[in-house]
Amino acid sequence: MAAQQVPALHVQGLEKSYKQLRVLRGVDFDVARGSIFALLGSNGAGKTTVVKILSTLLKSDAGTASVNGFDVATQAAEVRESISLTGQFAAVDEILSGRENLVLVARLRRLKDPGTIADDLLDRFSLTDAAARKVSTYSGGMRRRLDIAMSLIGDPPLIFLDEPTTGLDPQGRIEVWNSVKELAEHGTTVLLTTQYLDEAEQLADRIAILHQGRIIVNGTLAELKQLLPPAKVEYVEKQPTLEDVFLAIVGDDGKDGDAGMTTASARTSEEQP
Numbered sequence: 001m002a003a004q005q006v007p008a009l010h011v012q013g014l015e016k017s018y019k020q021l022r023v024l025r026g027v028d029f030d031v032a033r034g035s036i037f038a039l040l041g042s043n044g045a046g047k048t049t050v051v052k053i054l055s056t057l058l059k060s061d062a063g064t065a066s067v068n069g070f071d072v073a074t075q076a077a078e079v080r081e082s083i084s085l086t087g088q089f090a091a092v093d094e095i096l097s098g099r100e101n102l103v104l105v106a107r108l109r110r111l112k113d114p115g116t117i118a119d120d121l122l123d124r125f126s127l128t129d130a131a132a133r134k135v136s137t138y139s140g141g142m143r144r145r146l147d148i149a150m151s152l153i154g155d156p157p158l159i160f161l162d163e164p165t166t167g168l169d170p171q172g173r174i175e176v177w178n179s180v181k182e183l184a185e186h187g188t189t190v191l192l193t194t195q196y197l198d199e200a201e202q203l204a205d206r207i208a209i210l211h212q213g214r215i216i217v218n219g220t221l222a223e224l225k226q227l228l229p230p231a232k233v234e235y236v237e238k239q240p241t242l243e244d245v246f247l248a249i250v251g252d253d254g255k256d257g258d259a260g261m262t263t264a265s266a267r268t269s270e271e272q273p
């Protein structure tokens with residue numbers, strides 16, 4: 001019972017600077033086991049920095065973080081055994097087939113029956129038909145799905161997905177979203193970072209907005225929407241979108257020419273010149 005009550009992630013007072021640049025100024029959040037948690041923030045907000053600290057690749061300057069009850073600073077080996085990290089750029093081998101990539105990782109992890117493990121994952125991520133093809137022939141969405149499948153080998157209870165759909169076309173994004181939903185249905189805890197409001201809205205049980213080094217809001221989509229009263233037009237209630245909530249909280253100033261939050265409508269207009 002006690003172990004069940006330990007959250008998958010517990011983050012408190014996390015601070016990190018790169019020389020003069022104070023990126024994290026006291027980040028706090030918890031992630032419940034088996035949930036999908038979205039860390040939402042503009043480009044440069046510090047999302048990857050948080051993920052690197054939680055996955056023991058980077059040390060924080062202050063604060064504490066634990067994964068399944070293991071401290072990232074003092075129990076790094078135990079933390080690494082509980083997690084898997086998929087970065088913004090797919091780490092698959094182009095020369096090998098999808099199946100060969102999976103078998104290779106299963107062998108490296110010294111697991112029994114790598115072929116069966118590979119076939120099960122190919123099936124789960126709808127890659128069976130492409131299993132024997134070289135990855136160099138895969139679409140962006142297929143590569144990212146294969147990357148996620150590879151990171152699941154060895155059944156890590158917690159997976160970090162750092163901007164899993166950045167750079168994908170709309171079809172690829174939907175494919176990856178389905179894969180992320182698949183993960184959660186199997187009980188894997190997911191921390192995903194994104195700069196896309198619609199992605200957080202689609203996938204996450206809870207959404208936290210990282211802005212100027214702190215988590216400025218953290219809640220379910222419904223809770224976030226309640227931060228703004230619904231706009232009443234006669235007798236019809238119009239619910240605010242997550243984008244309305246975000247802009248109301250952050251302000252739509254957009255700092256120093258930094259690429260701001262990408263909205264669905266902005267992307268759509270780019271795609272249809």
Ligand SMILES: Nc1ncnc2c1ncn2[C@@H]1O[C@H](COP(=O)(O)OP(=O)(O)O)[C@@H](O)[C@H]1O
Nearest residue numbers: 018021023041042043044045046047048049050
């Ligand atoms: N190794 C580093 N050295 C110096 N500055 C860095 C380093 N890594 C990241 N930064 C800076 O820290 C800020 C946050 O980066 P990052 O965590 O990658 O943000 P995000 O993932 O949200 O886009 C950015 O301004 C980035 O340029």
Ligand SMILES: [Mg+2]
Nearest residue numbers: 047048162163
């Ligand atoms: Mg990043």
